[in-house]
């Protein structure tokens with residue numbers, strides 16, 4: 001479904017991605033783990049075309065998307081819940097969701113909102129509250145909900161568990177699984193919380209210094225000694 | 237914050253050195269500013285101009301600033317008493333003197349006791365003193381409580397903006413009703429109608445600019461350019477091709493919208509201050525082009541003889557050419573020059589109402605929400621599939637279009653236009669109306685326009701201080717209510733089952 005090959009991305013003359021290859025198949029949950037500053041967010045953003053890759057190719061459903069502007073990429077069925085959530089703080093929950101549905105046929109709107117509210121009932125209670133007044137967890141739910149409103153086939157999530165209490169983390173991951181299984185959305189998940197992410201994912205990649213250093217099934221990676229030492233010690 | 241209310245109400249001791257330093261610093265700043273602004277004045281004398289000095293006024297200003305600040309410090313430190321006993325008598329004495337002066341005028345030479353030569357400045361001083369005294373009296377009765385800016389903002393939102401916005405549903409129609417019957421009220425003389433026309437022109441322009449600044453958050457300092465484009469479009473079309481106002485109006489709007497897109501393209505990547513500077517430059521460019529493109533625009537001489545609008549083809553003239561039906565002859569009235577003014581009044585009322593209806597409708601459309609979202613987070617918008625370029629250009633184009641309509645109206649009302657009418661100050665005024673009113677607030681624009689256009693027209697005397705008052709009002713509002721007088725946002729969407737009372741679950 002998504003194929004990233006030989007991607008190099010620069011910020012000025014800092015090379016943040018140094019030849020990254022990744023593949024995500026339809027129906028999967030794929031996790032990308034790595035330390036802070038490894039280039040995980042940069043990869044997600046490069047997939048979305050901002051910043052654009054300096055070299056390499058990104059294909060989505062076989063079509064090259066690496067030169068398209070962001071809004072055209074996402075209109076093809078990719079949605080992103082970006083790092084830091086980036087919900088619209090002055091808009092209500094409903095309006096945020098509506099923004100997510102900007103590019104879809106309005107006839108789906110009611111159903112889609114209902115779908116999001118089923119996943120996150122708390123959002124229904126908060127629907128008239130401004131985004132900025134929600135708690136961190138609720139904002140994350142809203143960010144994911146907003147992304148789902150565009151009816152994506154591929155959902156990109158950037159550290160959805162960041163800064164959340166353990167209880168909430170569990171809930172967020174459970175819902176990601178639900179989204180994947182029941183709504184048939186492929187998920188590409190970036191996480192520092194390697195334990196939860198790898199348990200959830202079908203497959204995983206490990207990134208360090210802008211390169212993929214390891215890959216395998218979630219189980220394999222969880223069992224790997226190096227990974228245990230680097231990302232899981234003291235975790236969960 | 238609120239902890240200080242119990243036994244610990246004991247006042248903090250004042251450090252005289254600190255107090256003097258603060259008040260002195262303020263006085264020094266005022267001195268430095270006023271020495272050049274107030275201290276020297278050019279005056280026309282036969283055969284040239286001379287410079288008069290007004291160092292007395294500078295000294296007075298500095299002293300007043302010192303004591304004013306002292307009063308504010310004392311209030312802040314919870315010592316209202318000395319402030320009250322000095323500010324109140326001062327204000328009262330000044331008011332008494334001023335009233336005396338107004339009533340009995342110069343015969344009795346009390347005027348020399350006033351601190352300033354200009355009456356209006358004395359009034360301002362008296363008002364400030366009264367405000368200070370009022371605040372002191374207020375602190376007497378109420379526990380001094382520090383409020384953070386955010387709390388105050390919230391409180392203002394709850395206590396003022398939200399109710400006013402809600403009341404706007406009532407006030408709006410009331411104002412509208414008043415505006416409709418105004419020409420037939422006994423108070424409606426030519427002057428009042430002229431002011432009404434002017435205010436409504438600015439309301440319309442404010443609503444137009446509100447799309448750009450209030451909704452899309454694009455700070456546009458060159459709005460007058462579109463006003464000019466509209467005015468010249470109409471003037472040129474009408475004088476060269478002998479077309480009527482109503483036919484030219486859409487053209488003028490389209491031309492202005494086109495100019496809006498033209499401006500929009502190069503500034504797409506800019507925001508905030510940078511955008512403001514470029515738009516400011518654009519406004520000046522248009523004016524200078526109008527000034528120098530002599531063959532096309534007639535340069536500084538302007539365009540005269542712009543046709544007046546007609547009432548469905550019936551002109552408003554006293555002595556029509558043979559065989560032409562006029563407004564008064566058609567309706568069997570005797571000719572009255574005020575008919576035309578009343579007609580213009582209704583034309584601009586209609587245009588303003590159309591603008592209002594259009595922009596209100598706009599708010600319910602996805603594009604309006606996209607503008608707001610773009611203002612809040614452009615990156616997030618992109619990742620939701622919104623094309624920022626087209627979205628911004630739409631905002632520029634629509635805002636400019638209304639500027640163009642306003643410009644056409646201006647041209648037809650004046651009958652004469654020249655680049656003189658389209659200076660930066662116009663952009664500043666329109667922007668001030670939008671910002672003061674509360675960005676995005678429709679009724680706020682109305683109040684701000686009445687306040688900024690209507691009142692100064694009434695108080696002609698203020699004219700030379702208009703910019704000063706302007707600046708002072710802006711600064712006050714920025715401190716007191718940074719998001720504008722009536723900035724309060726109503727959500728635009730609810731669940732469908734909430735609109736209908738039956739569908740409650």
Ligand SMILES: Nc1ncnc2c1ncn2[C@@H]1O[C@H](COP(=O)(O)OP(=O)(O)O)[C@@H](O)[C@H]1O
Nearest residue numbers: 011014016034035036037038039040041042043
């Ligand atoms: N906007 C930016 N400008 C310059 N450098 C950046 C920018 N964003 C990220 N970087 C750099 O790129 C590298 C990768 O960052 P990032 O992708 O955010 O890592 P991660 O998400 O894995 O923590 C880091 O060295 C970071 O400092």
Ligand SMILES: [Mg+2]
Nearest residue numbers: 040041042083
């Ligand atoms: Mg990151």
